[in-house]
Amino acid sequence: MEPLITRRAWLEIDLDRMAQNLAEVRRRLSPGCKVCGVVKADGYGQGAVMMAKRLAREGVDFFAVATLLEGKELRDARITGEILVLSYTDPSLTSELLACDLIQSVSSPEYAAALDEAARAAGGRLKAHIKLDTGMTRTGFDCGTPEELDRVAVACRLPGLKITGTFSHFSSSDDGSEGADEYCLRQLERFTAALDGLASRKISTGIRHICNSGGIQKYPQAHFDMVRCGAILSGYPTACHVGAWPDIRPITSLKTTVTCLREIEPGTCVSYSRTFRAPKRMRVAVLPIGYADGYPRALSSKGRVILHGRWAGQIGRVCMDQMMVDVTGIPDVRLGDTAVILGGDGALFQNADEVAAQAGSCMHELLSRLGPRLQRLYFEGGALVKVL
Numbered sequence: 335m336e337p338l339i340t341r342r343a344w345l346e347i348d349l350d351r352m353a354q355n356l357a358e359v360r361r362r363l364s365p366g367c368k369v370c371g372v373v374k375a376d377g378y379g380q381g382a383v384m385m386a387k388r389l390a391r392e393g394v395d396f397f398a399v400a401t402l403l404e405g406k407e408l409r410d411a412r413i414t415g416e417i418l419v420l421s422y423t424d425p426s427l428t429s430e431l432l433a434c435d436l437i438q439s440v441s442s443p444e445y446a447a448a449l450d451e452a453a454r455a456a457g458g459r460l461k462a463h464i465k466l467d468t469g470m471t472r473t474g475f476d477c478g479t480p481e482e483l484d485r486v487a488v489a490c491r492l493p494g495l496k497i498t499g500t501f502s503h504f505s506s507s508d509d510g511s512e513g514a515d516e517y518c519l520r521q522l523e524r525f526t527a528a529l530d531g532l533a534s535r536k537i538s539t540g541i542r543h544i545c546n547s548g549g550i551q552k553y554p555q556a557h558f559d560m561v562r563c564g565a566i567l568s569g570y571p572t573a574c575h576v577g578a579w580p581d582i583r584p585i586t587s588l589k590t591t592v593t594c595l596r597e598i599e600p601g602t603c604v605s606y607s608r609t610f611r612a613p614k615r616m617r618v619a620v621l622p623i624g625y626a627d628g629y630p631r632a633l634s635s636k637g638r639v640i641l642h643g644r645w646a647g648q649i650g651r652v653c654m655d656q657m658m659v660d661v662t663g664i665p666d667v668r669l670g671d672t673a674v675i676l677g678g679d680g681a682l683f684q685n686a687d688e689v690a691a692q693a694g695s696c697m698h699e700l701l702s703r704l705g706p707r708l709q710r711l712y713f714e715g716g717a718l719v720k721v722l
């Protein structure tokens with residue numbers, strides 16, 4: 335049966351472009367350095383399964399997700415590569431981790447002990463990556479002193495755990511703020527020192543990894559055995575202030591349809607709470623997308639869309655399911671016309687990082703909050719291959 339395409343508001347996801355982005359990353363890695371495809375939060379809102387399947391076809395055999403259920407979703411879709419669960423899984427669910435052959439990241443002595451006990455009780459050995467805190471101060475073993483490293487070593491020797499990797503995470507690799515570089519390099523030093531300390535304790539650290547997208551771009555010396563590619567696969571070299579990765583391009587467009595058009599008189603109030611009052615005669619188009627779809631309400635009277643290759647400013651409060659744009663200067667706008675919210679039309683384009691910045695956010699948040707009502711249309715070889 336032909337899939338139903340409602341044309342209400344939808345994402346167009348170009349998987350070939352994602353493969354190109356992957357190739358651009360790989361081109362800059364040392365031989366032997368693996369790519370981990372980070373597809374947490376449903377692949378940053380773009381569909382973890384479709385992305386992972388294509389990445390697997392491109393030879394990626396390592397994935398990262400945030401949660402147990404995200405890992406299980408990939409397994410149910412017959413993704414066979416390694417899957418690292420980045421955040422906490424309750425130890426009572428260890429048998430699920432084992433059943434799905436997932437790698438759990440382990441971030442403290444207590445958590446390691448609990449997982450070890452649960453794994454042995456389940457009669458298994460749980461694959462794990464040791465997470466070291468080098469300055470993010472979120473999760474991870476402290477590893478700055480010999481005593482702290484001893485505690486990491488104890489965790490690594492637990493019989494219920496099989497340590498296949500050791501990793502850390504940069505806090506500031508994609509911001510250009512004062513001191514960010516020094517901070518990252520300090521984290522890198524701490525990571526290297528901890529790896530050395532573990533080696534001197536005869537601990538096999540397995541696959542070593544610390545780079546996210548920003549780190550990949552900025553610190554080739556930090557690539558180690560694997561790099562974790564999230565945003566960059568979606569086309570966002572997040573350390574954009576360092577420039578020079580122009581061949582990485584966004585894979586996703588967000589589009590919607592004009593569903594209503596009206597002329598309004600000067601003084602007419604538009605949308606909830608009358609925050610916008612027409613300063614002149616205007617032509618207004620209604621778009622059926624709102625904050626329930628992940629379009630930030632913070633963009634009320636600030637955002638803009640592209641219609642007929644021209645900018646149309648959003649006016650009044652963004653509603654739950656709809657919003658209004660000013661099409662006064664744009665000739666021939668008709669019911670059913672397509673408006674581009676992310677992506678390009680003619681000479682104009684806007685991407686998730688720019689739109690997010692306007693809303694005081696980042697592309698990670700904007701994409702990952704794109705809601706389930708938006709249909710996902712996948713393209714490969716120029717053809718529509720799947721609608722979700």
Ligand SMILES: *Cc1c(COP(=O)(O)O)cnc(C)c1O
Nearest residue numbers: 372503546547562563564565566
């Ligand atoms: C999300 C995440 C990544 C990917 O980050 P990007 O900046 O999107 O590449 C890598 N590592 C960890 C631990 C993460 O949580």
